[in-house]
Structures are given as structure tokens and as C-alpha cells.
Amino acid sequence: MDEVIALYYFQAANVKKIKQYTFIIVIAFFTAVFLYVESLNNFSVFSTMTGPKAVYKGERDLALTFNIGWGDVRAKPILETLKKEKVRAATFFVSGSWAERHPELVAQIVKQGYEIGILGYGYKDYTSMEEQEIARDISKAQDVFRKLNVKNIELLRSPTGHFDKNLLKVADRYGYSVVHWSLDSKDWTNPGVQEIVTNIEDVEDGDIILLHASDSAKQTARALPQIIDSVQSKNLKFVSVSEMIANSSTKTEEIK
Structure with a gap:
């Protein structure tokens, strides 16, 4: 028992x-x-398991980025506004086809001391393309900038904003950092100047802001002074994307 x-x-x-x-x-x-x-x-970088990365946020400061893919009306007023507001650092992602048609505006971007990144050659969705096709489009853009004597380009942005491991691998092969964004102004939808400003009002250290200087963005130049005031009121410093990457520590998330 x-x-x-x-x-x-x-x-x-x-x-x-x-x-x-x-x-x-x-x-x-x-x-x-x-x-x-x-x-x-807190992730600021997308990556593949083997290492290629796509940056969308830094650790400190702020980067204004402008996509330019077509049109000859909106880019110049934006450059003039940046100069008037004494913004000394910005990054322009320019398509090769646009640069080919507007070498004088490319020269003005460089003269004002702004950074240039590649936005492919044509407006193509890289996620629907094979690696070889992506490489050909990037190579075509490279040739254009080489002829325009634009040197030391280190940044690449997908024309549509969509990317996958194929683009990351091709970009890594060419020595480019793929750059996304953390704040989208949605200026290309032309929602009104105040709405564009509101879309980035939560800006903070390390943000990369997406703006456009193509003709589809009709209100960006008018919204820009208020965007600049908003950033400066928070004591944030404007830097190029390359400066932000150099001054930041990042984490990674695998891209499938």
C-alpha cells in the first residue's frame, strides 16, 4: 500500500x-x-541571405529624394526652390532615358551639388524581369550617365519602387546600393499642397522622403518650402542618401 x-x-x-x-x-x-x-x-535595410541590401531608412539626419522619369517642366522649379531655400543636400534618382533628353538639367543637378542615383533606363517593373533583362536596362542607363560625365554613381532605385532578390543581386554585382524610402509624400497623385506636407509631417531622424520631379507631380515645387520648414523645425539636418548610409548602422531582413 x-x-x-x-x-x-x-x-x-x-x-x-x-x-x-x-x-x-x-x-x-x-x-x-x-x-x-x-x-x-526597427529594420532599416532589406537584404538577401547572401548580403545584397536595399536601404529604406538611416539612423539619423534626413534625406530628400526626387524621382525623375519624364517631362521637362517640373524639375527646374524644384531645383530653383532647393537653391532658394539653401538646401545643400538632396538625392535625385534619374532615369537614363530622361537624362538623355535633358542633359542640361542633369548638369544643373550636379552643379548645385546634389547627388544622382540611377532610376533604371526606362520605366520598367524589375520584379517582372529576369536578372539579365534588369542588367541590360541598368547598363543602358550607365552608358548615358557615362557620356554625360556623371561619375561615382553608387545608388539605384527601382523605377516602380518594387524590388526583389533578383534586383538586389544585380545591383550588388554592379556595386550599387538599392534605395527605397520610409516616407512617401504621394505628391505624384497631386492631392493638394497641404496634403503633401501632411503626408510627411511625422518625419524623424533617419527618414528617406520620396518626392518626384517628373511632370506628373504638379504640386511638389509649391509644397517643398513647407516641407523644408517642417524638417528644419525639428532640427533635422539634410544629407544625401550616401551620407546617411555612411553615417548609419543598420539591421537586415531577408528578401525571399
């Missing part, structure tokens, strides 16, 4: 221990999941 009782208490103790261990494992699992999800909020 005593042996039966002892066995009962032994089994009960084991069950209790198993429950305790199970509870600890479950808590540890959900804690790990929580910490992982929280860490995603």
Missing part, C-alpha cells in the same frame, strides 16, 4: 514538473516571437 502511495506521489510530482516546464517553454516561445516582431519595426 505504501509503495502504491509513493508511486502516486512520484507520478503527480512528475506531471507537475512537466506542466511547469511546458509553461516555461510556451512563455519563452511567445517572448521570442514578441521580440522578433518588435525588432521588425
